[in-house]
Amino acid sequence: MAKFDDTRSYYRATAHAAPSHPRLEGEHKADVAILGAGYTGLSAALELAEAGYSVIVVEAETVGFGASGRNGGQVCSGFNKSMHHVEKVVGSEGAKVAWEIADGAPKLVGERIKKYGIDCDLKWGYLHAAEKKSQFEGLKEDQAEWEKWGYTGSKLYEGSAVREKIGTDRYVGALWEPGAGHVHPLNYCLGLGKAAHEAGAQIFENSRAIRLDTGDKPAIHTEHGSVHAEHLILAGNAYLRETEPYLFRRLMPVGSYIVATEPLGDNRAKTLLPTDDAVSNCNFIVDYYRLSADKRMLFGGRATYSGLEPNDLGGFVRPRMLHVFPELDDVKIDHVWGGYIGITVDRMPHVGRIGSRTYFSQGYSGHGLALSNMCGKILAEAIKGQTQKFDIMHKFKHPIFPGGRFRTPLLTLGMFWYRLKDALA
Numbered sequence: 001m002a003k004f005d006d007t008r009s010y011y012r013a014t015a016h017a018a019p020s021h022p023r024l025e026g027e028h029k030a031d032v033a034i035l036g037a038g039y040t041g042l043s044a045a046l047e048l049a050e051a052g053y054s055v056i057v058v059e060a061e062t063v064g065f066g067a068s069g070r071n072g073g074q075v076c077s078g079f080n081k082s083m084h085h086v087e088k089v090v091g092s093e094g095a096k097v098a099w100e101i102a103d104g105a106p107k108l109v110g111e112r113i114k115k116y117g118i119d120c121d122l123k124w125g126y127l128h129a130a131e132k133k134s135q136f137e138g139l140k141e142d143q144a145e146w147e148k149w150g151y152t153g154s155k156l157y158e159g160s161a162v163r164e165k166i167g168t169d170r171y172v173g174a175l176w177e178p179g180a181g182h183v184h185p186l187n188y189c190l191g192l193g194k195a196a197h198e199a200g201a202q203i204f205e206n207s208r209a210i211r212l213d214t215g216d217k218p219a220i221h222t223e224h225g226s227v228h229a230e231h232l233i234l235a236g237n238a239y240l241r242e243t244e245p246y247l248f249r250r251l252m253p254v255g256s257y258i259v260a261t262e263p264l265g266d267n268r269a270k271t272l273l274p275t276d277d278a279v280s281n282c283n284f285i286v287d288y289y290r291l292s293a294d295k296r297m298l299f300g301g302r303a304t305y306s307g308l309e310p311n312d313l314g315g316f317v318r319p320r321m322l323h324v325f326p327e328l329d330d331v332k333i334d335h336v337w338g339g340y341i342g343i344t345v346d347r348m349p350h351v352g353r354i355g356s357r358t359y360f361s362q363g364y365s366g367h368g369l370a371l372s373n374m375c376g377k378i379l380a381e382a383i384k385g386q387t388q389k390f391d392i393m394h395k396f397k398h399p400i401f402p403g404g405r406f407r408t409p410l411l412t413l414g415m416f417w418y419r420l421k422d423a424l425a
């Protein structure tokens, strides 16, 4: 599987200085050992370290190397599924807790940015854009459902009114919400790492776990050392792969790609996104875009299911950007990069436990910036003995992807069908 070099990423090029951490060497002990320094792992580390637990985070590369340092920066609210679906699985009382989780996730990101003074260009305001009438009807239903759950302040735009928000004729309607937005995801992750470290968590970088003990005596083993702990948290998500077969079978790594244009200047940027919101469309294979702090268009979309990186990443994504904003044809692409999104069969996060001491959370299915922060916190709470939210998330059962070793070609075929549906419906 391609590793997806992130050296051409706009985020790497504009990352704030952050402390580097040593390689794990020799034998170590901690109350909690955490695999992975993305949002899930660092969120759990921060909560546990602040509660007085000794915590060691073991990261194969560097803080924010995975999806957390590469994503679209869209701080989405909710799950990737409707509350109607959630209620069917966890019942009406459980759904109240699930709503607290979904609604609380972007708020948690906002609170942490404020509390720890993380400099990461946070902006609130998010648009769901419909290319088709049927999608706009779906957005109206979403709005009605959110209002039922007490979410206020969202607004529908129809026809030419959409242009107040997005400078294109591509959409028939849009739903704006105030409680979601966008950040510089890598700078947020580095800030979260710094906060966890300052709270007392030890972080080891360039320390790939090659073996895990998930029984009564949990441990993470790397080439040069080991961490033995009372509890283990697995937060490797789409990058963990076969290191933990139980999780691997229930997760599909999907490649997603982003381009950053050259800076557009304030005036031109304003004609495209006048109110500087984050946008995603309603297709199965989603376009997601926003402006960066220095007024570049950051446009993400397309997807690969083969584990292989396309040769010409810019050429792969740019047509999607021009589909929405044809006038950007003359604009230079300065940065291109990609990363792996972990998706589950039913697109709900997979939160659970292996045995009695190993906790995990993965598979936010493209909706993970805020949710991974919340789920990391939920794992920390479960270890502290507060299991209400963990128990609700644990109720979502996650089947393995069908197809065994043929699952990738099967999924590729399935996705071709959805692409066709996006184009034709």
Ligand SMILES: Cc1cc2nc3c(=O)[nH]c(=O)nc-3n(C[C@H](O)[C@H](O)[C@H](O)COP(=O)(O)OP(=O)(O)OC[C@H]3O[C@@H](n4cnc5c(N)ncnc54)[C@H](O)[C@@H]3O)c2cc1C
Pocket (backbone or CB within 6 Å): 035, 036, 037, 038, 039, 040, 041, 058, 059, 060, 061, 062, 063, 064, 065, 066, 067, 068, 069, 070, 071, 072, 073, 074, 075, 076, 207, 208, 209, 210, 235, 236, 237, 238, 239, 240, 241, 243, 256, 257, 258, 288, 300, 338, 339, 340, 341, 342, 361, 362, 364, 365, 366, 367, 368, 369, 370, 371, 372
């Ligand atoms: C291109 C792209 C765009 C996206 N856009 C959005 C978006 O706009 N909004 C949104 O909500 N979500 C988005 N997502 C998803 C979101 O980024 C993820 O859901 C979230 O970052 C997951 O965080 P995580 O900590 O669980 O995993 P990751 O950030 O992937 O962290 C896992 C970490 O574990 C480490 N690791 C793995 N295996 C080992 C091992 N054996 N030993 C030690 N360490 C290991 C990895 O190196 C990595 O640093 C996007 C993802 C991608 C790739």
